[in-house]
Amino acid sequence: MTEAAAPLLAVRGITRHFAAKGPPVRAVEDVSFDIQRGEVLGVVGESGCGKSTLGRLALRLIEPTTGTVAFDGTELTTMAPQALRRFRRHMQMVFQDPFASLNPRMTIGDALIEAVRFHDRLGKTEARDRAAALLRQVGLSAEHLDRYPRAFSGGQRQRIAIARALAPSPRFLVADEAVSALDVSIQAEVVNLLKSLQEEFGLALMFISHDLSVVEVISDRAMVLYLGRIMEIAPIDDLYSRPAHPYTVALLQAAPGGGKRGGDRLLLKGEIPSPSAPPSGCVFRTRCPFAIADCARDVPPLTTVRPGQLKACIRDDLTL
């Protein structure tokens, strides 16, 4: 990362606790990161790691407990609701389930026109032209405008959801498990589409997924979350070829087709502890095969392993 380039998104110390019976759920805990213009940041982790909450915090779709988010130098966390609504045109979101995110009683054209006119004062014809252009951008055509969502396959619906997100010409897109519900042949189609939009329009992308192999294909950098905290953040090639955190290693080896079968794997014991009662010190220590007494004491800070690669682990003596 060069010093000169101000990041498009700057997240600092973001924390979100959800009230619950008993102690609060610590969904996201003190997370800081940047996303550069046109960059794809992958966010990986298992269920309950806080990745979806983090995506929503980045767009201020939910309020942080503490911490700040700045978009292109503008502080989002203190912005008034009206201003935030207008500002949202720069930042959009695509969700996992394309069946749930489209209104079944609205034609695709109407859904897109609504999205276009929400941010821009366009006449009916202009808005329809823009909607047709959006469909072409995602590989569909103007003839699809008057059809209803039920006429489309899962992959096509996800393309439509992406077209709608692109309506206000955003500069930043959060994709939350956007390809997870799709069959592999369709997954490839949507990933390629997102990648080409990023290249063509310089769109920055936060790509949230539990699927490490898809994240590797699409991302420039990736962040590994566990129990609401960053374990490691690194350029994609470093993360996959020389992971520095024991959890990253375990996650890569556990992924099917990770190249290791049976006994050679770093097989983690147990499951993720409750985010209402995270372990003291390093939150991963209860499942970490390399944990020592010191790991229970302090939350390990993110330290630089090599340029751009940071890990939250006090053990520098490991060969992983």
Place this chain on the structure above:
Amino acid sequence: MAKGAPLPERDSQRPVLDVRDLKTFFPTDAGTVRAVNGVSFVVREGETLAIVGESGSGKSVTGLTIMRLLGRTGAEIAGGEIWLTRGDGQRVDLARQPEAAMERLRGSEIAMIFQDPMSSLNPVFPVGDQIAEPLRLHKGLSRRAARAAAIELLELVGISDPAQRVDTFPHQLSGGMRQRIMIAIALACEPRLLIADEPTTALDVTVQAQIIALLRELQTRRRMAMIFVTHDLHLVGDVADRVAVMYASQVVEEGPVADVLSRPAHPYTRALLSCIPRQQHGQPRRRMTPIPGTMPSALATPHGCRFHPRCAFAEDRCAAALPSLESIAPQRTARCIRWREIWS
């Protein structure tokens, strides 16, 4: 006897299940949906056959048909045979067993686990009772003996404090734990064949790795045959010995896993492999190549080869007639008239 000692080495070629030309059809208002249309395969003792395919390929219906659990779906077996070799050596055709006989076979000779353990477990009974039930039903164990066996089974599937966990309810357990309970129930009576339908799809990867390791260990120990139904080609390489690839209600290719994944003979297998992102560290990242078009509806399957409208290798003759599942090498079959060119 819950903790089975390794069985003596026997003829590993012995088929436990021999499925021949199986057809399962759903009558609908719009016409007959041929969900499984002429599927044949063999699963041997101690062997795992993965059935892989995308949604709508017919892979899950195949599993349900073998278990004869089609009841509520409205589907019927429209043809074919499902030969199971029972523990006593007798062969029975599951396609023709009356329901009462199936009830005796399910749980004792064949068992099944599903994607979602929460909807398969009864929420109002402790897990121990649910593991004990098949033991009492099929083996006539007393309440006390069944409970003791349930505790042993919990230990077998890697659950700590089994003597306490036996009294917990499903909602008190995590997803991975629940799937372990389902495995304990399925394995209680030491079935000869386990059908696992996407058993790890709802689980996180680190837990998925645990469950796969557990299934493989138990299978080796008991020389059980397993059918592993999945959409995940990556997983196939980790779990199975052989793989059958399904497309549009039919098997298009079958063979040893390593062979099929490294040298596919059918264009669909090849296309499927090229649209999954494979980890190739240090090499420039490739784009994933999607398969053009969409899976045909089971109501309107294309004439000739079902894959030809989407196939990069299709010729005019591919549309003329449905290719047969040809033997292309020992233990390898493919349903493509151009396999020689594709396979080389």
